[in-house]
Amino acid sequence: MDAFLQSLHSLVVEHRLLVCAILAVITLLEALMLVGVLIPIMAVMLTAGALIATGSLHPVEVIVWCSVGAALGDAISYLMGRHMGAWAVRHPVLAKHRRTVARARLYTRRYGVLALAVARYLGPLRPFVPMAAGMTRMRDWTFHAANTVTAPVWVITVLAPGYLAARHLGYWKPDPVLLTAVIVGVLLLVATVALVRRPKAQPSKA
Template sequence: MNEILTWILDLVQSVDPVLRTALAGVGMLLETSVLVGLVVPGDTIVIVASTAVANVVEYVALVLTVIVGSLAGESIGFLLGRLFGPRIRSSRLGQRIGERQWRVAQRYTDRRAGIAVFISRFLPVLHSLVPLTAGMSTMRYRTFMSWTIPACTIWAASYVGVGWLAAGSYRELSSQLHWAGAVFVAIIVAFLILVALAKWLLGRLEARHMERQDGDADDD
């Protein structure tokens, strides 16, 4: 396993750092822009790029680039929602998402406002729909950005940090341990499991919150 993993990591690291960082930023722009995030694996792109980080300067550069790419993509989604939201929702691509998903995202944004913007960055499907529905709502762009900036910052720092930690640990241990590759895989898998559990828990908590609000509305 060590030989294969070393070859893969060396291949990623052989890419020019500027190009590698720029590709991660573009990947995040696509991942967070209108509906493209449903097919572009931004998290995978970022983790792969982060395995080639060699020092703190490259770490900071990659994190900042990922944040800028994310914010640019979400800003595009917000603007398109403001200008063409209903048209996108009724388009062929919008219909493939499903009317139920649109209703959930719209109701979630209307009721949770800025908190919905923050939390949606960590939830599947909603992270692509909420910028659009926020743009379709009365939410101001300044409010939208004030909530999505910290969310994108946490996301970027976490993903880049884990990729850097896993690859760095492997490189330190690979010459001493035959099972160093297992350490790399274990770090990545453990992180992805934690992310999946966190997304599931957030989704459950938000679903219960919406159900309580629905119940309170019915009582009124």
């Protein structure tokens, strides 16, 4: 088992750009409405921060890839909201989330650009705010400027706790077995949470 984990760790180190690309996809999906609430992004980013501290991943590569993913995800949600407009709240897919969408719209109207920055840390409300910005017709340049600036700020702040913990806790050493076990554990956690949170099919009415 140790040999397998060490081989897997070596694979991660040798293909760190692929790992960064996977992180980018995760941050993109986390920014999308409905999909985003299924992803325990903090667990993923804490692990990425720890891997940066131990030298397994390069900080600049992780920050750039994750920032691009987060910004693209928000941009997609914004464009969806702009295309759908107010009709979005009546869409069957969003039927169970009308209150959340209404809160996101109110939040966006009240706080504007600040809402985009703060919403990145607001859990379930987070993926709906960019869509609400599109629904409320926030100017394109305003949204994209705020999105471009706030994405890397968010990435750095959510990577920091894992990085600092790995730097200052003695048992966090660049040990191949430990690092790979953490990666595998987080991936299993992500898959498990996604399955648990997956909405159950409604029984069809006769």
